[in-house]
Each structure stands twice: as C-alpha cells, then as structure tokens.
Amino acid sequence: MKGLLSAAALSLAVSQASGHYIFQQLTTGGTKHAVFQYIRQNTNYNSPVTDLASNDLRCNEGANGRNTETIDVRAGDSFTFTLDTPVYHQGPVSIYLSKAPGSASDYDGSGSWFKIKDWGPTFSGGSSTWNMAGSYTANLPVCIPNGEYLLRIQSLGIHNPYPAGTPQFYISCAQIRVSGGGNVTPSPTALIPGAFKATDPGYTANIYSNFNSYTVPGPAVFSCGSNGGGIEAPSNPSNPTTTLVTSTKPATSAAAPTATAPSNGCTPVAKYGQCGGTGFNGCTSCASGSTCNVVNQYYHQCL
Incomplete structure (x- = not known):
C-alpha cells in the first residue's frame, strides 16, 4: 500500500511539473551546452515562484552554484536560453545580470541586478501579441566590467488576472565569466526580491479586459550601445506566438x-x-x- 501511495505521489508531482516549463540550456559561441551544465538546477521541477518576498525569485527554488560550471564569454557576445517546452503563459520575458563579488558559483544573488532585455507585447487592432518561444536570444552589453556574473532569465505569466490569480515567475540563472568588457557601471539597478511589487501595473495587468498598453515590471533596461539590450517585440516567425483579443473573457x-x-x-x-x-x-x-x-x-x- 505504501508503495502504491508513493507511486501515486510521484505521478502527481510529474503531472504537475509537466504543466509548466523551465529554462534549462544555455547556448554560447554557437554551442548548445548540456542541460543544467551552466544553468543552476532548481528543485521544484518546472513549477513557478509566486512569492514576491522570496529569495527564490533570484534564481529559482533550490538553485545554487555548487554543482554548476561557469562559462567564459566576451562582452557583446550573443547567448540563448532554451526551455524544455516553449513558453505558453502570456506575459513578458526579461533578462537580468548581477555581478558576483567573487566567483559566480559562490554568489547568492543578494547584490544589485540590472536588466538588459525585455520581450513585451505588441498591440494592433485591439489585440496583443506576445513572444511565446522555445528559446530566447540576446547580447551581453559591450561596456560592462569584466568579472563573473549571474545571467538571469524570467518569464512572468500573467494569464491568471490578479488578484483572483497570482502571477507566476519562471526563472533560471546561468553562471558566466565576462572578458573584453568596459568600465561602465550599469544603472538603474534593483534588488531581488524587491524589484517586483504587487502594485506594479505590469504585475496586476488584466490581459483580457481593456488591455492596450503594458509596462514590464522591474527596472528600466540598461543599454550601452547596439548590443546593449533593449525591448524587443516578437520577430521570429519560427517561434510560437499568441494573439490575445481584448475582451471581458479569457483570450x-x-x-x-x-x-x-x-x-x-x-x-x-x-x-x-x-x-x-x-x-x-x-x-x-x-x-x-x-x-x-x-x-x-x-x-x-x-x-
């Protein structure tokens, strides 16, 4: 009986996990690295973080650097985060950096974070389009100082309108070692937790009613040139996107x-x-x- 109960519990956990997604692979220099080789592995399968006051908002639940390698990259290089299954919850995707005081593997992410990329919605004809993709590619800013960083990506699912439903953060952190950079101190910065508040319009937005503008939560995007980041609308037709019709019922x-x-x-x-x-x-x-x-x-x- 005990074995049957354990099997049932495992089956339920796997079923619940399969309903979400996780950023699990990093690509640099044209090489797609092994799952969780340079990305910190979390312990909550592919479930979201929903507590705005939790330290898990930094890199996800149970994600630490002890068993994670750090990859060498150059400032200005492109990188790609790939998921186990494409994003299918409407909401923005953002990328952040936080410089470690020493090694990235020992860093808990308690320092300052700055944002280098937002994928927000585009609006046309009373509908909105989100970049709901299986992978996301961006460039490191060319001017950031050399050193080791946590490279963080988050998908914020706002498909369950707040406050009846709680927005969901899907998060992963990669560990990178930057060379060939500059001497610009990135700003603005924010602490995580603290960067996202329950009063943020981008957190409380109802995508099913009068949805015609949107501000991505968190600090403004830092940029130091054409490779420095910015906000990007869906542009790759090979990535699945979702069109939401503004109405009083779920789109x-x-x-x-x-x-x-x-x-x-x-x-x-x-x-x-x-x-x-x-x-x-x-x-x-x-x-x-x-x-x-x-x-x-x-x-x-x-x-």
Whole structure:
C-alpha cells in the first residue's frame, strides 16, 4: 500500500511539473551546452515562484552554484536560453545580470541586478501579441566590467488576472565569466526580491479586459550601445506566438494558418496553449495538428 501511495505521489508531482516549463540550456559561441551544465538546477521541477518576498525569485527554488560550471564569454557576445517546452503563459520575458563579488558559483544573488532585455507585447487592432518561444536570444552589453556574473532569465505569466490569480515567475540563472568588457557601471539597478511589487501595473495587468498598453515590471533596461539590450517585440516567425483579443473573457491563442474556426465560433488554440481546466472559459478546440490533453484538473494543454 505504501508503495502504491508513493507511486501515486510521484505521478502527481510529474503531472504537475509537466504543466509548466523551465529554462534549462544555455547556448554560447554557437554551442548548445548540456542541460543544467551552466544553468543552476532548481528543485521544484518546472513549477513557478509566486512569492514576491522570496529569495527564490533570484534564481529559482533550490538553485545554487555548487554543482554548476561557469562559462567564459566576451562582452557583446550573443547567448540563448532554451526551455524544455516553449513558453505558453502570456506575459513578458526579461533578462537580468548581477555581478558576483567573487566567483559566480559562490554568489547568492543578494547584490544589485540590472536588466538588459525585455520581450513585451505588441498591440494592433485591439489585440496583443506576445513572444511565446522555445528559446530566447540576446547580447551581453559591450561596456560592462569584466568579472563573473549571474545571467538571469524570467518569464512572468500573467494569464491568471490578479488578484483572483497570482502571477507566476519562471526563472533560471546561468553562471558566466565576462572578458573584453568596459568600465561602465550599469544603472538603474534593483534588488531581488524587491524589484517586483504587487502594485506594479505590469504585475496586476488584466490581459483580457481593456488591455492596450503594458509596462514590464522591474527596472528600466540598461543599454550601452547596439548590443546593449533593449525591448524587443516578437520577430521570429519560427517561434510560437499568441494573439490575445481584448475582451471581458479569457483570450484564446491564435490558430495556425491552416486551421478553421469550429462551429461554436471560437478561435482554435495554438499548440502549447491552454484549452481547458477548472475555471477556464476560453476555447477548448486546438489548432490543426494538436489535440487537447489533460495535464491536471486545472490545466489542459494543446499538444
């Protein structure tokens, strides 16, 4: 009996984990490195962090540098974070840096953080589009000082409108050693926790009602030139995106070009989008090439 209960508990944990996503691989210099080789491995599977006062907001729950390698990079180089499954919760994606006082592997992220990239929404014709991708590529600022850093990426899921639903942070930190940099002190900076507040418009935004502008939470993006970061809208057609229609009910994902709307008039949900679950009021039909699968009672996904 005990074995059956343990198996059931493990099955539930895996089922819950499969309903989310995690940034688990880093690419530098054209090489896609092994899973969690240079990214700190967390202990909460691919579940989100939701406590704004928690130190887990820095690099995720249980993520430390003891078993993580540090990769050599040059200022201005590009890098890519890749997930286990593409982002499918609407919301911004941001990248931060924090310089370690010594080695990145010993650094707990308690120092200052500065933001180098935001992927926010674009608005057109009463709808918004988010970059919901399987990987995100950016460049290190060319002017930052040499040294070891935590390179942090976060996806903020605001698909459950606050305060009835709590926004979700999906976070990973890579460890990098920068050379060839400059001597500019990045600003503005913020502490984590502390950079995000329950009163931030980007945290409390309701993407289903009168949603026609958005400010990404956290400090402004630091930039020192063309490779220094900035805000970027979705631009890669190979990455899945979601179009949200401004309305009083939850928006649905954009259908694939070949999909047609079902007889009930809703727009089929794109692959990896939500198609059901307790409290879900959106479309339950999936775009051509995917079907609605039950992840758990709260979340059904087009796969």
